[in-house]
Amino acid sequence: MEKILLTGGNGFFCTRFAQRYQNTYEILSANTSMLDVTNEAQVNETIKNFNPDYVIHAAAKASTDFCNENPELAYKINVTGAINVAKACKEVHSKMIFISSEQVFNGNTNGGPYTEDVTPCPDTVYGQNKLEAEGLLKEILPELWVLRFTWLFGIPERNCGMSANILWGTLTDILKGKKSLVTPNEYRGLTYVHEVINQFPKIFQIPYGTYHVGSHNDLSRYDICTLIIKEVGLEHRLNELLGKDLEKYKNHTRDIRLCTDKIKSFGLEFSESADGVKKCIKEFKLKL
Known part of the structure; x- marks a missing residue:
């Protein structure tokens, strides 16, 4: 071994x-x-x-x-x-x-x-x-x-460490009843x-x-958070749960996508970021 x-x-x-x-x-x-x-x-x-x-x-x-x-x-x-x-x-x-x-x-x-x-x-x-x-x-x-x-x-799992990430951060704000203010001016792989x-x-x-x-990801950070809220079944509360932070990166869009x-040419395959979000929500049965 x-x-x-x-x-x-x-x-x-x-x-x-x-x-x-x-x-x-x-x-x-x-x-x-x-x-x-x-x-x-x-x-x-x-x-x-x-x-x-x-x-x-x-x-x-x-x-x-x-x-x-x-x-x-x-x-x-x-x-x-x-x-x-x-x-x-x-x-x-x-x-x-x-x-x-x-x-x-x-x-x-x-x-x-x-x-x-x-x-x-x-x-x-x-x-x-x-x-x-x-x-x-x-x-x-x-x-x-x-x-x-x-x-x-990802989300918390038994006996596993956690770090800040977009999915769990959005879900945590929902659980706290806190409105997330998210920039539409940032693009990164998730x-x-x-x-x-x-x-x-x-x-x-x-x-x-x-x-x-x-x-790969073509969606802004705001778009991904919108997707998360919709995928967990709270689209009807979207305006209550999510707002745009128009100040952050307003002078120059942040784009650090890879x-x-x-x-991939060596056989590794990754979902688009949006599909990965959907997969995680489905696997952990996070739909409310």
Whole structure:
């Protein structure tokens, strides 16, 4: 049985991955209390002792505000931590999957969808961290996949971590009786987390390199929230539950969508974002 070590093991992606593949791989899901990626000695010891075939490095400080306000700590976690993991992988000949982000394009102004050949221009500390780490890891470890994820979404599940996402955020506002104010001036890929997880073993078979991962989306953030409200059966309350934030990105539409044709050419398929939303709502029986 092949062995996989997950960093950031208590997070949104890794908890679901570990649950899905617990009988397929021998998995060490290393949460922050078990593995501090900024501690080089601890990283070396953990990876050496487990000797994994693959390391999926998902540990990161992803909050844009936190990273902007704490750039030194963000760098230590997001860049130095990734370097520590890559060096340890090299020592034991483990293959590494680095989870990066669409946020490397959040300073680009041409508009997406962006291919892997487009030069990223991040304008936040988090995006800059991810892009710098991508480059440094490639210098350390040739056996590396860099996966730039679109924004993953899902709902709370038993024994799984959660993170802010468009579906659960909209549903939470509904449950609180709060009206969501959402910009119609933002476009980004939105991907059902289980679509990524269910196909993940295919990634181990494709050439090393950088890949954009997730769903294509032609709808604005406001349009997606409208869809969510309709799909859960509350279309009659749409005006009560949803309003437009016309100030946000009014001077320049934010478009950080990714072109995922490259990874699709290797057999991975993703629903359109709207269809992924519908699939999740149907699978979890969220219609009210």
